[in-house]
């Protein structure tokens with residue numbers, strides 16, 4: 001993954017969360033405060049804008065900038081969580097390198113998930129971003145270990161993220177606003193897990209042959 005592909009991924013993620021704003025908002029209205037779509041559309045639109053003509057030489061810097069922008073622009077739980085994740089991805093990539101190979105990218109995504117878990121304290125099954133991110137990372141790592149190229153690894157990660165997001169529906173939330181509802185949070189798909197799927201799907205889309 002080089003600078004251009006990293007920028008293309010983040011732009012595609014911005015387009016996707018913007019297109020799905022109403023859907024994400026509906027999901028968050030059911031178990032939260034109904035702002036997830038607007039939060040992410042605003043945040044990723046700002047990311048896309050800050051990357052325009054960014055003149056990046058290192059691929060890691062693209063993700064660090066994206067993360068810092070999300071932290072600055074998005075209030076609520078998801079801004080710091082996604083922001084910290086992207087910043088961790090960027091910092092885990094080889095410093096100054098113009099591009100990252102698949103093993104670098106897998107390591108960096110791992111650092112991103114670790115950052116989310118450290119900041120938010122969510123365990124798998126708590127009905128959060130982690131429930132899509134973790135299976136996506138597992139699938140990505142498995143594909144890479146099996147010799148897959150990026151398009152295949154990304155497609156596999158996106159599929160796993162989608163399954164993970166759908167599997168949050170019956171769960172009772174134990175983190176974030178939805179946890180205030182207790183068992184009434186069951187029966188609705190988690191908005192953050194859903195946006196994580198959109199972000200991995202965006203990577204699959206921009207790398208698809």
Ligand code: ADP
Pocket residue numbers: 028032033034035036039040075076077078079081116119120121122127128129130175176177190191192193
């Ligand atoms: P807020 O809940 O502050 O309004 P958003 O609506 O933008 O923020 O984001 C809500 C999403 O954030 C949830 O659907 C959930 O996936 C995710 N989330 C909340 N708390 C955590 C946490 N501690 N760890 C991981 N993800 C979390």
Ligand code: MG
Pocket residue numbers: 028032033034035036076177
């Ligand atoms: Mg919300």
Ligand code: MG
Pocket residue numbers: 033035075076077
């Ligand atoms: Mg909110």
